[in-house]
Amino acid sequence: MPHRFSPLVLIPARLAATRLPMKPLADICGEPMIVQVWRRAREADIGPVVVAADDASIIDAVHAAGGVAVMTDPNHPSGSDRIFEALGRFDPDRRHDVVVNVQGDLPTIEPQAVRAAVAPLEDDAVDIATLTAEIVRAEEKTNPSVVKVVGSPIGPTRLRALYFTRATAPANEGPLYHHIGLYAYRRAALERFVSLPPSTLEKREKLEQLRALEAGMRIDVEIVDTVPLGVDTPEDLERARALLSRN
Numbered sequence: 001m002p003h004r005f006s007p008l009v010l011i012p013a014r015l016a017a018t019r020l021p022m023k024p025l026a027d028i029c030g031e032p033m034i035v036q037v038w039r040r041a042r043e044a045d046i047g048p049v050v051v052a053a054d055d056a057s058i059i060d061a062v063h064a065a066g067g068v069a070v071m072t073d074p075n076h077p078s079g080s081d082r083i084f085e086a087l088g089r090f091d092p093d094r095r096h097d098v099v100v101n102v103q104g105d106l107p108t109i110e111p112q113a114v115r116a117a118v119a120p121l122e123d124d125a126v127d128i129a130t131l132t133a134e135i136v137r138a139e140e141k142t143n144p145s146v147v148k149v150v151g152s153p154i155g156p157t158r159l160r161a162l163y164f165t166r167a168t169a170p171a172n173e174g175p176l177y178h179h180i181g182l183y184a185y186r187r188a189a190l191e192r193f194v195s196l197p198p199s200t201l202e203k204r205e206k207l208e209q210l211r212a213l214e215a216g217m218r219i220d221v222e223i224v225d226t227v228p229l230g231v232d233t234p235e236d237l238e239r240a241r242a243l244l245s246r247n
Helices: 033-044 056-064 079-091 113-118 188-193 200-205 209-214 234-245
Strands: 009-011 049-053 068-071 098-101 128-134 148-155 160-164 178-187 219-223
Touching: 009 033, 009 079, 009 209, 033 049, 033 056, 033 113, 033 234, 049 056, 049 079, 056 068, 068 079, 079 098, 079 188, 098 188, 113 178, 128 200, 128 209, 148 219, 160 209, 178 188, 178 219, 188 209, 200 209
Parallel strands: 009 049, 009 098, 049 068, 128 219
Antiparallel strands: 098 178, 128 178, 148 160, 160 219
16 A cells, blocks of 8 residues: 555445345344445555445444444435545545545455555556456356456556446457456545536446546556455345355
8 A cells, every 4th residue: 555545445325225125234244234344344454434324224333333434415326426425524624535435235345355446546647446356157248237347458467447348348259357346536536527427338338437437537457356245135145144154
């Protein structure tokens, strides 16, 4: 971690979820899921960790575990908008120049993955950093719910993102990469991003990060070994319980 960075980790958490009601409060090994995510983010040890919540019950759960949470507008269209509001509330004096957005439904995220997300920002030309892992299961290569990163290699563990897509891309022989929705923004980049209107390709692919690329912002992608389990269904929740019960 370059000493010139002062990261702040923000975890957006929204109580309403179509496939798994009350998702942030779902019990995983005796603690609400949002608390499990908060613990993994704290273990990364890169800066303060704050939950950006839309409901008092989430804030109460985080406070009970000894964490910090701030209330945000329940009507935000995206997690990016939610963390931007939380950033202004928690850090109005602008002490933090990097914002790491850890999704609130990643209870098994590895702390080293959170740290890896910040590494591409060592290059001053990079506006936003994110993560990916090589796809190893054949069925995921054609699954539109698995978002792919199309990028140019710029190092042994890094790509410069050219596009994100739900299609199977790029074509022909070579690795395909599964995008992991964990982002590190320069503060100025996040401010610019949330000020932009939804872009043409963003709306077509339903992928928010394309707004940044269409606006000419640079996104670099760190390659990690595994994709963390995102909890969206009761089946995912059972898998997360099984994984964390082994620790």
